[in-house]
Amino acid sequence: MKRHFTKFSSVLLSVSLAASGLVASGGELAEVMKKRGLSELDVVRAAKTYNPSGVKDEFVVFSSAGQAGQVIVYGVPSMRILKYIGVFTPEPWQGYGFDEESKKVLRQGNIRGREINWGDTHHPALSEIDGKYDGKWLAINDKANPRIAIIDLADFETKQIVVNPVFKSAHGGAFFTQNSDYIIEACQYAAPFDNNYHPIEDYKEAYRGGVTMWKFDHKKGKIQEKESFTIEMPPYMQDLSDSGKGVSDGWGFTNSVNTEMYTGGIEVGMPPNEAGMSRNDTDFLHVYNWRKLGELAKDPKNVKIINDHKVIPMEIAVKNNALFLIPEPKSPHGVDVSPDGEYITVCGKLDTHASVFKWSKIKKLIDSKEYAGKDPYGIPILDMKKSLHGQAELGLGPLHNQYSNVDGEIYTSLYVDSQIVKWNYKTLKVLDKVNVHYNVGHLCGMEGKSADPQGKYIISLNKLAIDRFQNVGPLHPQNHQLIDISGKKMDLLVDMPLPLGEPHQAVAIRAEKLHGHVRYPMGTNSRTDSIHEGKTLAGQERIERDGNKVKIYATVVRSHINPERITVNKGDEVTMYLTNLERAQDEAHGFTIGHYNVHASLEPGKTASIKFTADIEGVFPYYCTEFCSALHLEMMGYLMVKDPNKKYESAQKMKMQTMTPAELKAEYDKTVATNAATDAVIQSVVKFLKDNNFDKHKVVADLVTDAFDQYGQIPAQKKLADEAVKAGDLEKAILFENMIWQLMVKTADVGIRAKDALVRIIATKQSAAAANGEKAFGEGGCGGCHVIGKVSSGPDLTGVLERHGKDSRKWVKDFIMNPEKMYEDPYVKGMIDYFNLKMPNQHMSEKETEDIIEYLKWVDENANLF
Structure with a gap:
């Protein structure tokens, strides 16, 4: 610590000397200081909190967001806000409360069956091992x-919310025990544990306080509700808590x-509550052996079941020497x-005092059963002195x-005096004070409530800002002030306005x-950390209908959403699964559909779903809400909702009614030509299927049957179209030809799926590396732009290992792993100009890249099948 402090002091001295030099020499810094009225001390303080571009903070702070119901994340010493985490309140950017x-x-x-979409977050707590924060x-x-929420610090997402079944409010949470066995939550305003009416006159008899010990599975990050229990306590309005550690663990x-x-x-x-509730000279500190009570709670004889929750009555806790008052x-x-x-x-x-209790003295009184008396509920009272x-x-x-990390050193907030005081809880001596602005509540030290406090900084969480920031109306931001505590005297470095709720504790x-x-x-389903049922890779996009239930399996990747056109009936229940195929860091996509109040945030690899009833007829654009590329605006599509009970007049038909005979003839010829081209694709697929004996494989044969069911309807439509031409009614003929096109599209869709299934059956067996490569190709988002066997948003990769001479394999490997280094390569530049897209770096590992090359080698071996 001494070496670190010396080094830190040297850095600050250097900064100060540099500042002095610049001031003395009349340099740019001196000019800035003069314009802004800054002293050299101001410059040094600024240097202590400044992070140059790309330099990260030493500490991360998790602050409650009070009435916003969220968590605020910021860095220290920079005091830069990094993120809001949606917890008890919907948070649109992250899609929290808007995706399924x-x-x-x-x-x-x-x-009690009622939706609660508002919360008042108060006390965040970090999981601990041996009393030290572990960052999990x-x-x-x-x-x-x-309620208590659990946030996974692997992805900063809320994974669980549990409701306390017996409390009606709870200020005193959350506090982890030393090894995260339990999370402590204390009742605030005493109320009956059941959900029935009880008159206020029965307060002492029917109203209760308590502490809930939430059993926590540290490995899974989940509260185990059935293994949790509440300790019944008198209606004293329990407030904040802390768990013992070291000698007082348990x-x-x-x-x-x-x-x-x-x-x-x-x-x-x-008289009002504020008078009646502060009449006594003292209140009670509740001291309880949660480890013993946890064992007692396993025996049904020791608990009452209230609202399907275990409650240990006061008399059981007292009988087992597990509950005391001081x-x-x-x-x-x-x-x-x-x-x-x-x-x-x-x-x-x-x-005006801080009272320091000593555990060894408390334990001695408990062990010797030396009590000063009992409260009205029979709980033993230990002598305060x-x-x-x-x-x-x-x-x-x-x-x-x-x-702090200095033995005996502690920092305390003084609300009325608007000060932070540094003192020694062993010698009981005051060491220093510093003014803050204004009316400080909680403090945040650097791991300052753990068994391993770091010192260095204290953050003062002030309730009032008043004159500290720009006037933004009567509702002011809160003010967090960073204080340097590394020296003998505390030094207030910087103010930080917090504009989201009333941050209570951090x-x-x-x-x-x-x-x-x-x-x-x-x-991944990011809320369960398991593979999502709607996981969709490139080439697997599809729309499935079961009655009035429609499921859409979609992918998003720079810069398109697939599918881009979705038609459903009014009244359909629509579920849309969206998978982000990106592998590049921070290439998030968002998704929304106008008018339907849905939004999803899709980080790389994540699958999320939205669900709604298509109860509004019309055309609704959907788009990516997160700016992701130069073609971000083009990353969109249309949801078209039609009423199945209506007959729609085709705009094309209306257009045809205004056409001249020559224009109608041209439209007819164009439609026939389109159908002929589509039919050519179908016939090529049919030839492939027949040439490769599709009928020997039932899975493929069933698909072919489905395709021919559609294709078989075409002759009747063609006969009608020809009859209309013969009768001179080209308008009607075009409509019939359009119907033929619809049937051909359905045929082609099923036929191509049949072809893909057959390819899988008859192609040469993949090596393990090629199979892994195909998986990496799919999960790496490659198929979002490259479709094997045809040109899509990017070039066909069939034969790519032969395009670049004898070093093709190395060329492909280099391009996959570092595409940006090859953007000026003439071949690559030509592809970029043609497709108007640059291949992104999907951050494939070397092994994944080698496996993809093996997959492409397998593709070339079976090129005749694609």
Whole structure:
């Protein structure tokens, strides 16, 4: 640490000297400083937070977004916002709450059958191993609706929401235990555990507080609801919690704010809650052995089942020496366990002191059953003075605490004084104070609530901004202020406005501990981390109908959506599966259809689905919502919804009614020629099928039968068309020829599928490498532009291994792995000019590339089949 600090100080000294030099020499910096009225200290502070382009932050902060119901992610020291994560509230950019997969997660948060689309996020928590943050999972609570959400830090997506079945509100969550066995959630406003009416006069008898211990599967990142339980507690309005660590591991600590059990009544002439709930000199710190209670909860005799949830009654907890109370400062708003688990700091917001309890003293009183008395519910009360290590006078309105990496050093927010105070919880001495702007609530240290705090910075999460930022109306942003704590004196470096909700609490982790995905395995359902049922690769795009249910299997890749035209009937239930075929990092696509209130965000490899009823007749463009390439505007298509009970007048028919005889003749000839060309394709497919004995393979023969069912209808339509020509009615003849074209398209579609199936059967057997190459070709999105056997959005790759001389294999390998380096190659430049597309870098590994080349070799061996 000393070496690091010395190095850091040297850097700052260099910056300061450089700044001084530039100022002294009258350079550009001096001119900027003069124009903006900056001091040398301002420049040094700016240098401490500045990240040059491409330089990343040392820490990542996860902040609640309060009434926005989300999580805000930003970096330290730059204080740059990186992301919002959709949690309890729909978030359109990510499609959260608009695609089917995220809707399922959001709907896990329904309460008593009612959709809840709003949340008040308060306390984020990072999963821990041995009390240290491991960067795997983030939990956050919703105070307004008692819920906990789990966010996967591999992709920063919400994967689970659980509803507390017995609480009606829960401010005191979420807090991981030392090894992430449980997540602690404490009740806020006492209420009956059941869902029935109970008069307020029955408050002491029927209303209850409590702490829920949510069993957590750290490997899967899932709360196990059936293995979770709630500890019944008096209606004292439990508030924040912390889990023991080190010597106090296995125990939990939760404070309270209304041991008076006052229930207000302004409307009937009673003093308001704020008076009645702060009458006592002290409230109670709840101390409970969650590890023992977890074992007790496994025995049905020790629990009550309320709303299908296990509740351990107070008398069971007391009988088993697992629940205790300690008087604590009035109206506390936080309880914080030291890195080694020995000291527990509580600040009462109506007190000027911080009270430091000592675990070894508490445990000694518990073990010897030395109690100062019992509360009205029979819970043993430990003597406050005998539990205390001591108290420190800090200032007005102490609230929350964060620990540093210096032994005994702790930082506390002073709400009324608008200050941060640095002090030592062992010696109880105040070391430093710094002013903040204004009315600070929580603090965020760098891993400052873990067993391994990093020091360096403290962030002050201020409730008021007032004069700090540009006036944007009566609703001001919140203000997070970064404070350098690496020196003897604290130094406030920078203000950061946060414009999303009221960020309540934040946690910070070393960036090096986070290992987020840059792409998904192809076809991933990102909310379940499994392969999606709608996974679709290039060439597999299709539309399937079952009655009035239509399923569309689509792909997206720069710069097209396949299919580009979809026709359904009014009233159809439409499900559309979309797979992003990109492999390149950050090549996300979005998808929406006008008027239908759907949106999906499709990161590379991800499959998402949208579902809607096509209840509005009309034509609705759909498009990629994420700017992805130079041809982004062209990445679109049409959903056409027709009413099956209506007869539509063809615009083409209306057009024909205005044509001259010569124009009609030309249109007829053009239609006949198109049909002849289409028929030629069909006949080539038929020849291929016959030449290769399709009838010996039932799967193929069945498809051919389906194709001929369509083709067999053509002669009757052709006879009608010819009769119309003979009668001189070219308008009618064109309509019949158009019907022939429709039948031919259906025939060709099935016939080509039959051909593809036959190719698979009769082609030479693929080597393992070629099979892997075909998979990589499909999952790598190559088929989005290249269709084997024909020119598509890109050139046909049949024979590509023969086009570049004896070094063709190396040429193809180099092009796949680093296409951008070959854009000026004359051949490549010609292809780019012709197709108006550049081959993107899909970031194939060397093995994948070698396998693709083996697949292309197999294609060449079977070129006569494609």
